[in-house]
Amino acid sequence: MNEFLRQLPKVELHLHIEGSLEPELMFALAARNGIDLPYASVEEAKAAYDFEDLQGFLNLYYQGMNVLRTEQDFYDLAMDYFKRARSEGVLHIDMHFDPQAHLQRGVPLEVVMAGLLRAKDEAEASIDLTVGMIMAFLRDRPAEEALHVLEQAAPYWKFLDAIGLDSAERDNPPAKFQKLFVRAKKLGLVRVAHAGEEGPAEYITEALDLLDVQRIDHGVRCLESDEVVKRLRDHQTVLTVCPLSNVSLKVVDQLSDHPLPQLLSEGLKVTISSDDPAYFGGGLLENHIACAQAFGWEADTFRLLNQHAIEEAFVSEGRRQELFKRLTDF
Numbered sequence: 001m002n003e004f005l006r007q008l009p010k011v012e013l014h015l016h017i018e019g020s021l022e023p024e025l026m027f028a029l030a031a032r033n034g035i036d037l038p039y040a041s042v043e044e045a046k047a048a049y050d051f052e053d054l055q056g057f058l059n060l061y062y063q064g065m066n067v068l069r070t071e072q073d074f075y076d077l078a079m080d081y082f083k084r085a086r087s088e089g090v091l092h093i094d095m096h097f098d099p100q101a102h103l104q105r106g107v108p109l110e111v112v113m114a115g116l117l118r119a120k121d122e123a124e125a126s127i128d129l130t131v132g133m134i135m136a137f138l139r140d141r142p143a144e145e146a147l148h149v150l151e152q153a154a155p156y157w158k159f160l161d162a163i164g165l166d167s168a169e170r171d172n173p174p175a176k177f178q179k180l181f182v183r184a185k186k187l188g189l190v191r192v193a194h195a196g197e198e199g200p201a202e203y204i205t206e207a208l209d210l211l212d213v214q215r216i217d218h219g220v221r222c223l224e225s226d227e228v229v230k231r232l233r234d235h236q237t238v239l240t241v242c243p244l245s246n247v248s249l250k251v252v253d254q255l256s257d258h259p260l261p262q263l264l265s266e267g268l269k270v271t272i273s274s275d276d277p278a279y280f281g282g283g284l285l286e287n288h289i290a291c292a293q294a295f296g297w298e299a300d301t302f303r304l305l306n307q308h309a310i311e312e313a314f315v316s317e318g319r320r321q322e323l324f325k326r327l328t329d330f
């Protein structure tokens, strides 16, 4: 089964590129940029990745990305993950990135965008991996700041596949960002949002009603409302579920308790993703393998999940047809 899952053509819709920063690369970039790390070794960093909740993780996530300073750093970060993912059978990644987390450290947007776009172009040209770009906004920062950053990003709108909403969900409801999402829609940008990860099912409804999102990132807490489940099923709204992330952040106690099988049996359009692979115990392949072990899923379930992901991926229609063919032929 593990070899089948490695070879299976896979598509990932929910990946924070800053969350793919492996401790080894963090140390290398810290040395290159003359930055002190709060860890003595890679092992000590890994030992610190033991989280109580989303906020506990976010504290280390924002601290870790402090080593990213130059265009080359962002390129190296992205290429490191792209190559690893490709070697594990991933053919497309929709990548979230967090401009505000870099701007607030004094790293210009141009530096972030140049590094990530160079990595995307190179992956598409040379390693048979396509990449979607999701500019994410931090919901625990002021809505006015997000609006300002969206305007500042005008030269890059044409490179964006969507805008997203992430960071600390509790007490930061989607309604706070209605203006931002209305503006993005006017600009013709597609919208996605994290909702129902730590926040309640009502946040999913708000994201759909007020932000007019095309996808719900996570969404596992939809099961707390029959009404929300029905709506997601009726519209076949995709959920980008991140099983190992939900275990690491204690959304569930253990993977065998995860509601993924129930989400599927409710007829919801489920996909699986890694979220922050460097922090949560592995990338898309590890998430597949863990689900096979926890739920006893067979090949057909994994084919279905990746078919959903291909249907919803931010790719050209030509590439989408090619991905379907590669999945069907496999």
Ligand SMILES: Nc1ncnc2[nH]cnc12
Residues within 6 Å of the ligand: 016, 019, 054, 061, 166, 167, 168, 194, 197, 245, 275, 276
């Ligand atoms: N799992 C997650 N939830 C919300 N924001 C995030 N940013 C990076 N990972 C995240």
Ligand SMILES: [Zn+2]
Residues within 6 Å of the ligand: 014, 016, 166, 194, 217, 275
């Ligand atoms: Zn996420």
